[in-house]
Amino acid sequence: MDLIAVVDTMFARVDMGAFAIDELQKSERFELDFTIKRVTVPGFKDLAVECKRLIEFYNAKVALALGMPGKAEIDQVCAHEASQGIMMAQLLTNTHILEVFVHENEVKTDAELIKLVENRVRRHAKNAYDMLYNPKVLIDNAGKGIRQGFDDAGPATTE
Amino acid sequence: MDLIAVVDTMFARVDMGAFAIDELQKSERFELDFTIKRVTVPGFKDLAVECKRLIEFYNAKVALALGMPGKAEIDQVCAHEASQGIMMAQLLTNTHILEVFVHENEVKTDAELIKLVENRVRRHAKNAYDMLYNPKVLIDNAGKGIRQGFDDAGPATTE
Amino acid sequence: MDLIAVVDTMFARVDMGAFAIDELQKSERFELDFTIKRVTVPGFKDLAVECKRLIEFYNAKVALALGMPGKAEIDQVCAHEASQGIMMAQLLTNTHILEVFVHENEVKTDAELIKLVENRVRRHAKNAYDMLYNPKVLIDNAGKGIRQGFDDAGPATTE
Amino acid sequence: MDLIAVVDTMFARVDMGAFAIDELQKSERFELDFTIKRVTVPGFKDLAVECKRLIEFYNAKVALALGMPGKAEIDQVCAHEASQGIMMAQLLTNTHILEVFVHENEVKTDAELIKLVENRVRRHAKNAYDMLYNPKVLIDNAGKGIRQGFDDAGPATTE
Amino acid sequence: MDLIAVVDTMFARVDMGAFAIDELQKSERFELDFTIKRVTVPGFKDLAVECKRLIEFYNAKVALALGMPGKAEIDQVCAHEASQGIMMAQLLTNTHILEVFVHENEVKTDAELIKLVENRVRRHAKNAYDMLYNPKVLIDNAGKGIRQGFDDAGPATTE
Numbered sequence: 001m002d003l004i005a006v007v008d009t010m011f012a013r014v015d016m017g018a019f020a021i022d023e024l025q026k027s028e029r030f031e032l033d034f035t036i037k038r039v040t041v042p043g044f045k046d047l048a049v050e051c052k053r054l055i056e057f058y059n060a061k062v063a064l065a066l067g068m069p070g071k072a073e074i075d076q077v078c079a080h081e082a083s084q085g086i087m088m089a090q091l092l093t094n095t096h097i098l099e100v101f102v103h104e105n106e107v108k109t110d111a112e113l114i115k116l117v118e119n120r121v122r123r124h125a126k127n128a129y130d131m132l133y134n135p136k137v138l139i140d141n142a143g144k145g146i147r148q149g150f151d152d153a154g155p156a157t158t159e
Numbered sequence: 160m161d162l163i164a165v166v167d168t169m170f171a172r173v174d175m176g177a178f179a180i181d182e183l184q185k186s187e188r189f190e191l192d193f194t195i196k197r198v199t200v201p202g203f204k205d206l207a208v209e210c211k212r213l214i215e216f217y218n219a220k221v222a223l224a225l226g227m228p229g230k231a232e233i234d235q236v237c238a239h240e241a242s243q244g245i246m247m248a249q250l251l252t253n254t255h256i257l258e259v260f261v262h263e264n265e266v267k268t269d270a271e272l273i274k275l276v277e278n279r280v281r282r283h284a285k286n287a288y289d290m291l292y293n294p295k296v297l298i299d300n301a302g303k304g305i306r307q308g309f310d311d312a313g314p315a316t317t318e
Numbered sequence: 319m320d321l322i323a324v325v326d327t328m329f330a331r332v333d334m335g336a337f338a339i340d341e342l343q344k345s346e347r348f349e350l351d352f353t354i355k356r357v358t359v360p361g362f363k364d365l366a367v368e369c370k371r372l373i374e375f376y377n378a379k380v381a382l383a384l385g386m387p388g389k390a391e392i393d394q395v396c397a398h399e400a401s402q403g404i405m406m407a408q409l410l411t412n413t414h415i416l417e418v419f420v421h422e423n424e425v426k427t428d429a430e431l432i433k434l435v436e437n438r439v440r441r442h443a444k445n446a447y448d449m450l451y452n453p454k455v456l457i458d459n460a461g462k463g464i465r466q467g468f469d470d471a472g473p474a475t476t477e
Numbered sequence: 478m479d480l481i482a483v484v485d486t487m488f489a490r491v492d493m494g495a496f497a498i499d500e501l502q503k504s505e506r507f508e509l510d511f512t513i514k515r516v517t518v519p520g521f522k523d524l525a526v527e528c529k530r531l532i533e534f535y536n537a538k539v540a541l542a543l544g545m546p547g548k549a550e551i552d553q554v555c556a557h558e559a560s561q562g563i564m565m566a567q568l569l570t571n572t573h574i575l576e577v578f579v580h581e582n583e584v585k586t587d588a589e590l591i592k593l594v595e596n597r598v599r600r601h602a603k604n605a606y607d608m609l610y611n612p613k614v615l616i617d618n619a620g621k622g623i624r625q626g627f628d629d630a631g632p633a634t635t636e
Numbered sequence: 637m638d639l640i641a642v643v644d645t646m647f648a649r650v651d652m653g654a655f656a657i658d659e660l661q662k663s664e665r666f667e668l669d670f671t672i673k674r675v676t677v678p679g680f681k682d683l684a685v686e687c688k689r690l691i692e693f694y695n696a697k698v699a700l701a702l703g704m705p706g707k708a709e710i711d712q713v714c715a716h717e718a719s720q721g722i723m724m725a726q727l728l729t730n731t732h733i734l735e736v737f738v739h740e741n742e743v744k745t746d747a748e749l750i751k752l753v754e755n756r757v758r759r760h761a762k763n764a765y766d767m768l769y770n771p772k773v774l775i776d777n778a779g780k781g782i783r784q785g786f787d788d789a790g791p792a793t794t795e
Binding site for chain 5: 394398401402405406408409412413414415416417421442445449453456457459460461462463464465466471472473474475476
């Protein structure tokens, strides 16, 4: 049985992990081919090492690192550090960790924030699943301007 | 017996380690399940390697890295370097190191500084404890907008 | 039989991998001395670990990491993180990974974007091939101001 | 016999290594418990690997990395890279390397520069010594606002 | 017989490797104590891994990484990434790699560019040689404000 790791934070203002778990549980392979382990850490700078722990101690095949940088300028620096950590954790484990960050300043209201989080988390949960079980879906969408959270940009056209 | 590492600096203008130790000693598990080792280093760029030493040479299970970047612009660059070091130390040891930084320019007076330090250090000492012994407390607070030092931001609501 | 890895993204707005594969297939050594493995990942921050996986699990001798940072400011930070990951993946594998990034804001129209992508990808696919099979071609062009995507800058002259 | 490494540069405009050696030689433990090895490198980006070499090939117990970033903007970026290297060298060796940088633009005259260098280098040489032989001195000064080079900031007070 | 690695790029607008090789060949130890291996890569972000390959696969004792960042703003970010890679390659190999970068915007004309490149490359080739065979020359010049490319800054004086 494969394991998919879901790691989120107390710092975020939306329950990001719940959306990821809900999306993954919809798959017909859930509890047949894979199960889920969720851990919550204080803030997004704690995500990288927790993902690495789940990969190396629990043998997770892929991880979702869910975080929500705040509005302050210092939060942007911290997000950069968190991202570098996630990058390094991937390279040290040869395992994909999908970084799913929603910056609080991407939207204006709480309602928009919740909607954005749900869309981005669900689509990346689907990506994690496809990377494990349907890699051809990704090749079929190469260069298609696919985005998570907002509308897809779509492919460049000469028309 | 587990070990919790507490590392702080001579550079900081408040005795950060003392608050962390006091908070941890309040726990009923203190000296039953865990003990504490404290080391002080010159500045916050020395925190990362000292935490790694305590993890690898003394088998610390979790570490608190306590630092206070000053007001100068160069201090912000140094804080970034210190944070990157703490991130790398975590990934090389598969161990959480909670970075507890209080930037001197977050508040205006010494009295506010002391109060902010005490709150942030105590709450992160509690987080370190929970990560070791009560991980469910963290999951229960996922997405709740929990902050250390100032008031919690709270969860996003559609109301 | 050597393997050349081609990794691109769903995020890009042009099918970058297709140009790389087409260029490599034109070589007379194709399917004699080398073959190609292509993987598509969600975004350019997923390129580094996928290249490393193809090098370490499939023994790829060189990799092309194809990405297209978007126009937003945050995309520039992400591109920097993606580049640092590609750098680290190279150093951990002792293998060249040619980073082929086309920033969407380098040109104004979709037609120019497609043309720029095609030129830069094809020329770097040729570079990857030369690094494996014709290293002398590169020495012969040392200091010649060679660029990919736009016109060559050419060598400095005293005339 | 322990070894303390002193590494400085030809780029600096003051003989930083000489102050460090002079300060360390004043100790009563000099040539009883420890000796000194000095190496000079071209610039401050060469410090990190030289410190690592002295730690790994000569078994140095602590190192002083002495550098002087110039006034140009590019020097600030180089200083950042040099610092990241020193951070990484520490983490890869589990050994403290005290980074002692004096930015040429911290003062206005050559006379002030020499004075600043001497104070900062001597105090950090003392720190290196204390970290090896008197760690309690550092704990006793935790949170005291200790600085090297200029006056101490002193502890925050509510008075 | 020792090996000195010389790595340069097709991107540069001056044949940097040729100056390095010419300078090294003037030494009386050339082909007695050391020989030279040159590799050319596409751009300066490819230098780090190539230097590491020459150190680990060919046993190079020191390397010269020769690059020429262009005038565009993005080139400065790339130069930073290239430098971080060279730093990391040094730390992973315990071997000095002298980074010799000439930024195209340091001078105004092609003639000045060629002159600057020649001076900086030759002086760093000499440094590489001294680090291997005459380390005392470097100690004798500690703190002397030595620069490569332009005039030396000279030591600070109280006169």
